[in-house]
Amino acid sequence: MPSMENGSSNVPRAEEIKLQANEAFKAHKYGQAIDLYTQAIELNGQNAVYWANRAFAHTKLEEYGSAIQDATKAIEVDPKYSKGYYRRGAAYLAMGKFKEALKDFQQVKKICPSDPDAAKKLKECEKAVMKLKFEEAIAVPESERHSVADSIDYHSIEVEPQYSGAKIEGDVVTLDFVKKMIDDFKNQKCLHKRYAFQIVLQTREMLRAQLSLVDINVPDGSHFTVCGDVHGQFYDLINIFELNGLPSEENPYLFNGDFVDRGSFSVEVILTLFAFKCMCPSAIYLARGNHESKSMNKIYGFEGEVRSKLSETFVELFAEVFCCLPLAHVINEKVFVVHGGLFSVDGVKLSDIRAIDRFCEPPEEGLMCELLWSDPQPFPGRGPSKRGVGLSFGADVTRKFLQDNNLDLVVRSHEVKDEGYEIEHDGKLITVFSAPNYCDQMGNKGAFIRLEAPDLKPNIVTFSAVVSSLCCMSCHFFSFGYMFGVKKDQEPFLYEEV
Known part of the structure; x- marks a missing residue:
């Protein structure tokens, strides 16, 4: 003392x-x-x-x-x-x-x-x-709930003659359609609800057929790109495609969760990613993040944005589709990719992750929760989560998980980093975050990782924000704008001066 x-x-x-x-x-x-x-x-x-x-x-x-x-x-x-x-x-x-x-x-x-x-x-x-x-x-009891997707027939929705935006001819989403849709979004034009329903419903069917842990095979001589959080920053998403090429069978991507919330263009982001998935399922893989959930979407803007730009039915539909998203991916049996992190107990095997019943809202504990919420820490062992959900885990936990599952590397997202990425845990864990100048105020770079087969050595590409594009719904975490009617240019926390 x-x-x-x-x-x-x-x-x-x-x-x-x-x-x-x-x-x-x-x-x-x-x-x-x-x-x-x-x-x-x-x-x-x-x-x-x-x-x-x-x-x-x-x-x-x-x-x-x-x-x-x-x-x-x-x-x-x-x-x-x-x-x-x-x-x-x-x-x-x-x-x-x-x-x-x-x-x-x-x-x-x-x-x-x-x-x-x-x-x-x-x-x-x-x-x-x-x-x-x-x-x-x-609330309707879980046993009595019916899928909103089953009640939607997009074929019966009429497209008005004056609609001049992107159109899907028949049931096939083409590259020309996706390019036209992206150009429309750049010009602040909306996609007709008929085609939005078609894209979301077709994506739902593809995601439902996948396991909770998806295995990805990258042939020798080919490459694969992993992106982190995008958080509704549509123009920065398009910049990634301009820097690294559009998704295709020869140029595949994995977007590692948190596509929506916070940013003002979450609808445009999710429809773009889903449209590429419909165009070519092997061109783009999608993982669930902690923000692909009802509770987060209520608070951080996506639910209100969907209600404003589309309809209440889409709010329910997106919630259903998010419950279909896989929880993790393994690339060439060597690289484990997950939004959040690892577990509160040792001995978790890939088979345990595959067996998770993911078709639900994320629980507040257990493997699914930890996959979506956990973060690495610089010291050994495990500790309480700085977020209040999940846990913090050290290099020894990462090393043990990799050894138990014959893996080489963990790639995760979930945290903003000044350079868009951070390498931790003796090089065995990489965080990648793809929303530059997060919430229009953090000043961080974005990044994505290109993995070249067969060695899968990570090549990290960083980039800056392209525009200050109304990225934040209402100043960082309080996107109560859509929930409570706060306008985007209002300062919600004047009381919070340090």
Whole structure:
């Protein structure tokens, strides 16, 4: 324990470091800000502001579990510090835990009864909780539910004579159609619902026929491209195709989850990927990410975007199709590709993943949850997830999984990286993230990985964002714009200044 004299002298130094951390935060260097806030906390752990500010930085990196821990510590240090409750409530909101968030915003309102932003967030939470209760009350039991896909006959949908957009002749999706559709999307034109239904329904049938773990064979002399999160950044998706070629049998891709949410063009992204899948099933493989789920789509924008651009029926249909997406892929029996990461127990075999019944919303624990949510950590063993879901796993866990399954490499996505990728765990794990300048504010590069057979040595290509294209629905994690009617140019968290 430091002496009282030393402790007293630490206070001004801690404040200096906090100001440096604030500057890093304002520059969107959230990892650096977390490191600096940590230093300030080590010098003076009894300042609730430091804990709350670090919670806010964790939130910006989508580390909601860590944000909740830090905000809780801020409340313990100062039970009357309103921002501690505010930031914990914000993290709960981001995780879809509306009832927990409601309690925290009620406390904020109690401490700051005249704060308009606190009142606004409380109202939003109350609305969300009421909506949840209503949905629970009218929910149909699982055993009685019918597939919305079975009720749709796209052939019977009339195409108006004045429609001048891309058209599918008959039942075959052609390259010419996909190119025309992409050009229409570039010009902010919509695809007719008849063809949108056709694409989504045909994709559903193909995905349903696949196993939860898909084996991919890349012939010697051929290549294969793995892309990470795209998150509705349509123009950056098209830039990938311009840099690396359109998907085809000779130029196949795997998009490793999180196609939608956050970005303003998630509908365009998912229809483009699905259309290529319909055109040539072996040209493009699709894996489920943690954002291909109802709960995430409600919070982060996709559900509202679909409702706005297409219809309520499409909301249900996409939810069904997302439950058909495979959970992982293995390339040439050597490279394991998954959105999130590995497991809370040793001994998981590829056969265990193949046997997962994936046709459901992701559970909050177990193999399927961990595949979609887990993250690597720099130290050995396993630890709690910084996200509050899944877990963190070390290089020893990665090494053991590879050895048990006679594999060479894990490729995963799920985390924004400054350079678009990161190589960890003694070179045995690569994170690839393909949404540059994520949410129009992170300043990161995007990346994709080209694997050349037979050695499958990863060649990583990085790229920058092509435009500042309205990428974020409503400033990072709070795409409540579609859920609560917040406009895109509104600042939803003025209260959250560090």
